[in-house]
Amino acid sequence: MTAPPTSPPGATVLVITAHPQMEQSRINRRLMHSARTLPIKPVNDDPTGAANTEPNAPAVIVRDLYALYPDYLIDVAAEQALLADAQLVVWQHPIHWYSMPPLMKLWLDDVLAFGWAYGPGGNALRGKDLWLVATTGGPEDSYHPTSYNRYFFDAFLPPYEQTASLCGMRFLPPLLLHGxxxxxxxxxxxxxxxxxQRLSSxxxxxxxxxxxxxLITQVPEDARPEDAESASERAGA
Ligand SMILES: Cc1cc2nc3c(=O)[nH]c(=O)nc-3n(C[C@H](O)[C@H](O)[C@H](O)COP(=O)(O)O)c2cc1C
Structure with a gap:
């Protein structure tokens, strides 16, 4: 285990939210709205930045993925630039099929790139925090070996936790709303x-x-055959 670095005061919080039908949402829409209307520091030219009334509060940026990318064409450079500036990354979404909605998954596939987020030279997210904020339709007692979801909800968290770990991030205890x-x-x-309250503090x-x-998981240089081939081509082999 590595020691956690000290988070800088006034660190930037980046909320990545994804809901395929946000306008019909009871919970995630409210969560997103609350993040957008916190008394926060304005961030650069981010249109979601509200007026600053709390000098020590973190700056919060909210990315509503389905509103930003209805065509599923994610601006990888823009997303990576926002991530690079953030200290806390929040993934806020409803649980769909024991996992995340599809555009959120595409965001991971595209943005958390080999050589940027993980793998050789992939250190962009190292030392940042990741916080999952999720809702489930199933009530808490449905996530039990004797009920229809069969597993405690924790059983569905390892893909999130390991994604954070592979990128050198700290996975914070999730905030969940069941039922x-x-x-x-x-x-x-x-x-x-x-x-x-958590965001603003x-x-x-x-x-x-x-x-x-x-644990820092080192991905070897030759983890991907195509990368090893292009590396040996570059070396003239
Ligand atoms: C396609 C789809 C898949 C879902 N899968 C699950 C699931 O695996 N587990 C669960 O508890 N709820 C599941 N739900 C229910 C959602 O989690 C629930 O509607 C959502 O958390 C409610 O939040 P909202 O008010 O923001 O829409 C699913 C809903 C949809 C539309």
Missing amino acids: AHRVDEDEIDAHVGVFA YPHWPELDSLLYG
């Missing part, structure tokens, strides 16, 4: 309030210093 179809307005308000979360970074 999204049936929670009442008070529960939604409370959940959105926790989300907003980052990196001053009491538990952060005790959370370690995962």
Whole structure:
């Protein structure tokens, strides 16, 4: 385990949110809206930046993927530039088929590139934090060996956790809301309030210093045959 680096004060928070039908969402739309309307520092020319009323609050940028990329043509350079500036990366989405919605997955496929996010020279995300904020339709007790989802919800987290680890990121304890179809307005308000409080207080979360970074997984130079071939061509072999 490597020691966690100290998060800089006023670190940038980047919220990547994906919902194929955001306009019909009860929960994720509220979460996204709360991130967009936090009393935060404005960030560069980001149109989602609100007025600064909290000098020590982090700057928050929200990327609504289905609104930005209805054609699924992700601007990889733009996304990588925002990631490079962020200290906390938030993935906020409903759980679809025990995983993430398809455009969110495409965002990972395209943006977390070999040689940039992982693999030889792929250090762009090293030392950053990743926070999953997800909702499920199934209630918490459905995620149990005796119920229809069969597994505790934790069983679906390793792909997220290992993605963070491979990129040298720290995977923070997820914020989950189960039973999204049936929670009442008070529960939604409370959940959105926790989300907003966490965003605006980052990196001053009491538990952060005790959370370690995962094992650094070194991907060998020749992990991809095509890259090894082009490397040997470049070397004149
Ligand atoms: C295609 C699709 C797949 C889904 N898969 C799951 C699932 O695997 N587990 C689950 O608990 N809920 C699943 N759901 C329910 C969503 O998680 C739920 O509708 C969402 O969390 C509600 O959030 P919202 O109010 O922001 O839309 C699925 C919904 C859709 C549309």
